[in-house]
Amino acid sequence: MKGTGGCISGEKVCGLMIKRLILILAAITPFNRLRIFLYRMLPGYLISYDSRIGCFNYLDVIVCEIDRGHIGHLNLIRCRKLRMAPGSRLVKQNHIKNPNQVVIGENSIIGTRNRFVGTREGLTPFKEHENITVGHDTVITVGHLFDLSDTITIGNNVTFGGRGTEVWTHGFDIKHVKVQAPVKISSDVYVGSGCIFIQGLEISAGVSIGAGTVVGKSITEPGFYVSSHLQRKCDSADYSKSDKVITHKNARFIRK
Numbered sequence: 001m002k003g004t005g006g007c008i009s010g011e012k013v014c015g016l017m018i019k020r021l022i023l024i025l026a027a028i029t030p031f032n033r034l035r036i037f038l039y040r041m042l043p044g045y046l047i048s049y050d051s052r053i054g055c056f057n058y059l060d061v062i063v064c065e066i067d068r069g070h071i072g073h074l075n076l077i078r079c080r081k082l083r084m085a086p087g088s089r090l091v092k093q094n095h096i097k098n099p100n101q102v103v104i105g106e107n108s109i110i111g112t113r114n115r116f117v118g119t120r121e122g123l124t125p126f127k128e129h130e131n132i133t134v135g136h137d138t139v140i141t142v143g144h145l146f147d148l149s150d151t152i153t154i155g156n157n158v159t160f161g162g163r164g165t166e167v168w169t170h171g172f173d174i175k176h177v178k179v180q181a182p183v184k185i186s187s188d189v190y191v192g193s194g195c196i197f198i199q200g201l202e203i204s205a206g207v208s209i210g211a212g213t214v215v216g217k218s219i220t221e222p223g224f225y226v227s228s229h230l231q232r233k234c235d236s237a238d239y240s241k242s243d244k245v246i247t248h249k250n251a252r253f254i255r256k
Helices: 002-028 032-041
Strands: 058-066 076-084 089-092 095-097 101-104 109-112 115-117 131-134 139-142 145-147 152-154 159-163 170-172 178-180 183-185 207-209 223-225 246-248 251-255
Touching (some): 002 032
Parallel strands (some): 058 076, 076 101, 095 115, 101 131, 109 139, 115 145, 131 152, 139 159, 152 183
Antiparallel strands (some): 170 178, 246 251
């Protein structure tokens, strides 16, 4: 039995190495159409020939569907599922690591050096919720961070301006329980530079959020919002005794 297990493990490692070599070969191939051909024929990605895939990307996914999309150069993309609609663009030096699913809608642009970070396999019981969906005509500019411990939904015609905004879908209580919940941003929203969103929020349509704002609760009405001072809201959270807490890999999780 040990020999059989070792053989299976060895075959798996060998398969991963072969796939990585194929992906590196495709990344350094000099012609766009040939790159797409290699992605279609070898790992079986569904990429239309009228898409554009730049050089020196590491595109490691299980399901890949790109229809007339554009990926620039030097992007690291490692997730289970990637779907890009017509006219969508992932420009350059973006870092997409370990989420479950990434969906980018029509004519949406993800600019430069943005990070979309999920958890490594086996670390969470909620892996299927590590998704980001971006609607159509949305722009995410430079250097923003999206924590994909849970789902982030971004609507249509949303702008993440400037740089350095962080969207968090998890935190911890005072007893080390990981607390996570989705974040939903509706359509026609502007987010200024350097904002911070915490887990479990919903942002109404027609909202403009000023630079440097800490968004600590849902926004239910259109308007312009800023934060300028620190306020005590309530007692510190302690979920350790809740019957909804799940113990996984010697760590504790709760999803609200």
